[in-house]
Amino acid sequence: MMIGRTLAHFRILEKLGSGGMGDVYLAEDTRLGRRVAVKVLPAGFESDPERIRRFAREAQAASALNHPNVATIYEICEADGIHCIAMEYVNGQTLGAKIGEVPLRVAEVLDIASQIADALDAAHAHGITHRDIKPGNIMVTPRGQIKVLDFGLAKTGPWIWRLCRSRRSCRRPWRRRSTFERGRTDRSLSRSRTTSALDTFCCSSITVSI
Ligand SMILES: Nc1ncnc2c1ncn2[C@@H]1O[C@H](COP(=O)(O)OP(=O)(O)O)[C@@H](O)[C@H]1O
Ligand SMILES: [Mg+2]
Numbered sequence: 001m002m003i004g005r006t007l008a009h010f011r012i013l014e015k016l017g018s019g020g021m022g023d024v025y026l027a028e029d030t031r032l033g034r035r036v037a038v039k040v041l042p043a044g045f046e047s048d049p050e051r052i053r054r055f056a057r058e059a060q061a062a063s064a065l066n067h068p069n070v071a072t073i074y075e076i077c078e079a080d081g082i083h084c085i086a087m088e089y090v091n092g093q094t095l096g097a098k099i100g101e102v103p104l105r106v107a108e109v110l111d112i113a114s115q116i117a118d119a120l121d122a123a124h125a126h127g128i129t130h131r132d133i134k135p136g137n138i139m140v141t142p143r144g145q146i147k148v149l150d151f152g153l154a155k156t157g158p159w160i161w162r163l164c165r166s167r168r169s170c171r172r173p174w175r176r177r178s179t180f181e182r183g184r185t186d187r188s189l190s191r192s193r194t195t196s197a198l199d200t201f202c203c204s205s206i207t208v209s210i
Contacts, residue, residue, distance in 0.1 A: 002040065006030070007079040010038050010086060017094070019136065021058065021152040026089060029074075036074060037090065041083040052083055054152065059085045061128050061154040069119035071139070071147045090147045096135030108144070115146035120199045123148075129155045130199045 002012045002025060010027040016037060017024050027038040045051040056076060063073035072088040095112065098104070104112075116138060123130055130137075130151060137150040 007038065007040075007082055007084055008077045010036060010084070012038065019150065019152075021055070021150070027086070029086070035089045036086050037071075037088065039085040039087065046081050046083060055083055055085070057156075058150075058152045058154065061151040061156050062087070064126050064128060064156075065119075065122055067119055067122040069115045069146045069148055070122070071149050088147070090139040090141065090149070092139045092141035092145075092147070094136050095138040095140055095146075098140050099135055111144060112140065112146055116148065119146065119148040123154075124199070127157055131155060133199050 002023070003014060005012050007027075009029060009031045011030055013026045013028060013035075015023060016026050022039045022041050024037055024039045027036050028034075029036045041051060041055050059073050059076040062070060066072075071090055074086040074088070076083075076085050078084070116133065120130060120133070128151070130148065130153070132150060132153040133148070137148065139147040139149060141147070
């Protein structure tokens with residue numbers, strides 16, 4: 001039971017969500033007196049070197065970016081054998097939850113899509129491909145600000161631009177910014193090396209609710 005525990009200087013308050021790579025908790029940073037989100041490597045993986053490496057890579061990829069639409073990583077730590085990533089707490093809901101609530105207006109859809117594209121553009125400029133863009137990995141604040149989360153499957157390295165230089169579309173900035181393709185998912189494209197150099201996100205789940 002994590003609630004009430006203190007990991008390093010983070011007092012775990014409540015569970016925010018979970019996914020394939022870990023559980024995420026709201027916590028209090030007792031040193032700085034602020035709320036943070038703490039992602040914890042699930043029990044059973046704490047002695048799996050590959051999962052620990054992947055967890056560290058996730059934090060490194062996201063922390064290489066300083067962008068208003070990417071959740072900021074504060075630190076990575078290990079306490080009592082538990083590996084965790086402390087990051088900016090995003091007060092809001094996932095895009096998945098938002099889509100399920102009320103139909104979105106076209107202007108809202110475009111605003112959300114352009115913020116996601118801007119975050120991905122910044123990531124690509126750093127040689128980082130997110131590779132898991134989906135509504136559950138995107139938070140929306142009450143003021144409509146997007147925060148991209150979960151770089152757990154991200155690939156890093158200069159190879160992205162080596163591939164792009166040979167592709168005409170990638171040399172055009174207006175094409176490079178729009179790395180989403182309506183109706184196609186990242187997973188469906190990730191089979192070939194060339195297409196996995198691009199992040200894609202499926203707008204159909206949003207547009208269906210218009
Ligand atoms: N920084 C955060 N602030 C608020 N909620 C978060 C934050 N990070 C993750 N969450 C919540 O936890 C869920 C799982 O987080 P995620 O990083 O996607 O984990 P996984 O890698 O296991 O999929 C998200 O869908 C979201 O609801
Ligand atoms: Mg996730």
